[in-house]
Each structure stands twice: as C-alpha cells, then as structure tokens.
Amino acid sequence: MAKKTYDLLFKLLLIGDSGVGKTCILFRFSDNHFTTTFISTIGIDFKIKTVELRGKKIKLQIWDTAGQERFHTITTSYYRGAMGIMLVYDITNEKTFDDIVKWLRNIDEHANEDVEKMILGNKCDMEEKRVVSKERGEAIAREHGIRFMETSAKANINIDRAFSELAEAILDKTSGREADADHARIAVERRPSRAPPARACCS
Amino acid sequence: MSLHKARIKAFQDVLEQDVIDIVQLQRLAFNGIPDEKGLRSIVWKILLHYVPHEKNTREATLQKKRQLYQQFIDEIIVTPGGPTDHPLNISPDSSWSTYFKDNEVLLQIDKDVRRLCPEISFFQSATEFPCEKVVNSNGMKRLHKRVEQSMLTYATLERRGLGVSKLSSEIRRSDSVSSGDYAPLNEGCEAHWEVVERMLFLYAKLNPGQSYVQGMNEIIGPIYHTFAIDADKENRQHAEADCFFCFTNLMAEIRDFFIRTLDETESGINYMMGKLSHCLRKNDADVWGRLEAQELRPQYYSFRWLTLLLSQEFSLPDVERIWDSLFADDNRFSFLIYICCAMILLVRDNLLSGDFASNVKLLQNFPPMDVSLILNKAVEISNV
Ligand SMILES: Nc1nc2c(ncn2[C@@H]2O[C@H](COP(=O)(O)OP(=O)(O)OP(=O)(O)O)[C@@H](O)[C@H]2O)c(=O)[nH]1
C-alpha cells in the first residue's frame, strides 16, 4: 500500500449564489492569491489542501460549485458526501443574503443530517458598498445554530480561519475515528444519507 | 504553391461556386480552416446555416438579417423609455416587473461577460463599430448603465418614503457589479464585452423560455471573436448581427444542454455524459474501470466539457480549431463525444497511476497539448 500522506480526509463543499466569491475564496485558501478575473464556474470544480490540526494531517477535498439555478441538479448530487458545507453570500448584495434561506433548505434536503455548516459573508473589504450588516449575518446564523464569519478573499480576511474552524468542527465529531486513508475515503463517499450518526461503521 | 497556400485556394474555390458543394466544404473545414482572409468567418457562417449555399442569394440574405438585427436593437434596447406604469403596481406583467426581471438577467450577463476570456485582451478593447444609438445616448441605453440607472431611480424612491423593503432590496441586488479591467468605455466608444452583453440580452429577451444561462457567454465568445477580426471591413462591421444569428442557430442545436428539466432526455446533458462514458468503456475498458472504481463520475469533468463545447478547456485559437471540426461534422455532437473520449485516452497512463484527487485535477485542468493530436485520435475512435 502506498505511504499515507495524511491522517484524515474531509470533503467540503462551497455553495451560494453566483458571483458571491466562492471560487475566489477557494483560490485564496489553496493558492493564497486573489484575481478578479475568474471565469464563472460551470458545474463543479475541485481543489485539495492539506492542513494540520491538533497534530493530525488533514486532507481537505474541496468542491466549488456553480451558483446559478441551472446547475443545481448537478451540484446537489455532491451534497450527500460532504462533511462540511460553506454557505457564502456577498455583503454588498442583498439578494445573495436573502437566498441563504433557500440554500439552507437545499442542504436540509440533500445533505447528511450531521453535516457541519458555516455561513460566510464575503467581500467584507467593501465596507462602502455594504448592504448586509454583520449583525444580520450573525442573527441568521444564530437562528439556525450555524457558525458565522465575515470574510474577504481579496484582502485575505478570515479565509484560513474559516476553513480551519470548519475542519476542526468536523474533527471534533470524527475524533475516535482512526486514521486509515482509504477507509476514511470510503466512509466519506459512501456514508448513507439520513442515517443516524454514522460513526459506528468507523469506530 | 505551398501546402498552406493550396489549402487556402481550395477553400476559396469552393466558396466561389454558384452553389456551394457543402460536402466538400465540410471535408475541408473538418481538417481545420486557415486563419487568413476571413475564411473561418465565412465558413462558420455557412456551416451554421446562416449564409445560404447559393451564391446569388447571399448578399440579400445577409442584408435582410442585418436589418432585422437592427430592428431588434431598436425595439428591445433603444426605444423602450423605461417602465411607464407606477413602480408599486404589483401586477406580474406591469412594465416595472418586467423591467426588474430583465435587470436580474442583465446583472448575471454583466457579471459573466466581464469574466469572458480574461487571458486575452480582445474583449476589453474597443470595437471599431460601436452601436451608434447606444453609445451616443449619454449612457442612457447602455445595458450596464441601465442596471446602475435603475438602482438610482429606486434609491430616490426610497428616500421619498415610497419605497417598501421589497423595493429597496431590489436595488441592492444590482449593487455589486465589479469592474476591474472590464470597465465600460467612454461615450462614443464601446468595448467588445459590451457588444457581447447586448447580444446575450437580446437572445434572452427573444427566447424567454430559456433566457440566459451561465456558459452561453463561453459559446458566443469564440464566434464573435472570429467574426470581429474578419479581414473584410464590411463583415467586421456586421460582426454583431451575424454572430447573433449564428449563435442563435448553434443554440438551437445545443440548447437542451442548458435546460435543467431536459437533463434526462435524449438531447440533454446527462444522456451525453452517458454516451461519453459508454464510448470510453468501449475504447479503453481499463481507464473506464479505473475511473469507476475511484467513483470519479463523468459529471466531475465532462459536464463542462460538453455543455461548453470544450471552450473552457483550451486556449481560444485551439477552441476555434476544434470548432472547425465540430461545425463541419454533420453529426456534430457525436464527434464532440469522440473528442472528449480522445482527451481521456491521451492521458490514460496518468489516470491509471493517479489517485482520485490527482485524476479529478488532471481532467478538470486538461494539460496543454497539440490539438491536432486530440483531433486525430478522435477521428481514429470514430472509425472503429
Ligand atoms: N472586493 C471583493 N471582491 C471579491 C471578493 N471575492 C470575490 N470578489 C469578486 O467577485 C466576483 C465573483 O467572484 P467568483 O469567485 O468568480 O464568484 P463565484 O461565487 O465563484 O461565482 P459562480 O462561479 O458564478 O457561482 C469576482 O469578479 C471577484 O473579483 C472579495 O473578497 N472582495
């Protein structure tokens, strides 16, 4: 068997309306770089980054989805295997915030019940164009019992933090599960939906 | 005569015929259309069923279509003075509600055209032939201006105390237009991306059932680019109108890829992805099996390949070369499947040794490669 380069594998998903900055957030996290000229995501994109948490090497497999309605059938099929979902809106665009509710409903319908969620209010570098206050973001997160953070892919604010907090939350849940790479992968990919805490198979 | 010159001559000879021998033209185009003398431009127009095969009707057809396009611009963009009834009229067909809906579509188009082909400067540069009625309107008729304009109108309304929260949120929807290098040009000038924005908006208005879907910008981009750099000035001048109709014709063939409710039908995208998977299995059971075992689904990479006719996978010149073959093939989208299959076969060794992650990455970021290699392989597959 090939030598393991990581202890755990977490599958994460980025969702939210078109143009909120999902691709930029992911690019900032994986390549520590920002560019304004990303082509719109068609379907689904993929990146890998390994982080270290509590002495464990964690490989994050991150799926970046397309925001527009048309792509939902394609993208919702990825919800199932996800262990963490980042739901992004744009603080300078009211509609993307209003749509958070819609995205949450999507998660309820398609993702595992115990998926870790986090709401991100992106583009917080654009204070002069802000239309969604931080308080409103916090309120909706509190209402649904979800973690919340304002981020900027452009100014590199809270991007790393967001990913490590999400990963840490998943780690808390998985602690106890041991570190066989292939085993972990299968657990991620094949976890049945709606099954009550699916830990049993792995502990 | 050099081989290259001979090829150009061969194209020119066919184009000179009274009635074009379409089979012969397809055969030539299939092997690639030379970049010179606006050949690609005219040949695409013929292959996309825009320019008729009969030489003597060509001029008249073009003239008629180009006039029709002007009419579209007048009726849909220039004439409407903006909504006429009261903004708080909530009937679903009030002119304000149409206006709002249009603005939402426009906003999405606007975001996407500003992200079109960022690796080349073409779309950010000024067109020689801006639409006069639009660029000399004090900004009034510019589509992206219109989005900003409607924001202002509403901001005012709100301040006067007329606004309800619903309205004020409508304004803000359009607030995050990013500009960067894709900034609009000054009065009297127009960037190519603005032209593309107009075509897509007209298409959305004229095809309300389908409207605008992300990715259409990637389909119209290469066509417009080809026409806008035509060697002939008159053709360049009408690049927009010609492109609009060619795009419309091409969309008629592939529009089902863009319609979610048709995903499962025989013309829909899932069916196409299934065909690709089948083709791969037939041609290389090992690679197919490997991807299956890794649960690396065709959607992970081929959804975009097929929907956008590979336009996001290669550089623009390569895309144009690939489209020569696609448009030349009578059985257009079978050949697309062969090309996609060829791409996978050409990286089969990497796929067989790579793990899941590196394989997804490889397929989602297909390595630069001589396109003729891919096309030859595709032909090979099509012959078995
Ligand atoms: N000011 C600012 N702009 C940002 C930030 N993040 C993204 N943007 C801009 O927002 C635009 C859209 O970003 P993308 O990352 O392509 O958006 P997306 O959510 O991936 O959109 P889709 O792929 O269409 O679903 C880009 O033009 C970026 O320049 C940010 O943190 N600050």
Ligand SMILES: [Mg+2]
């Ligand atoms: Mg994106």
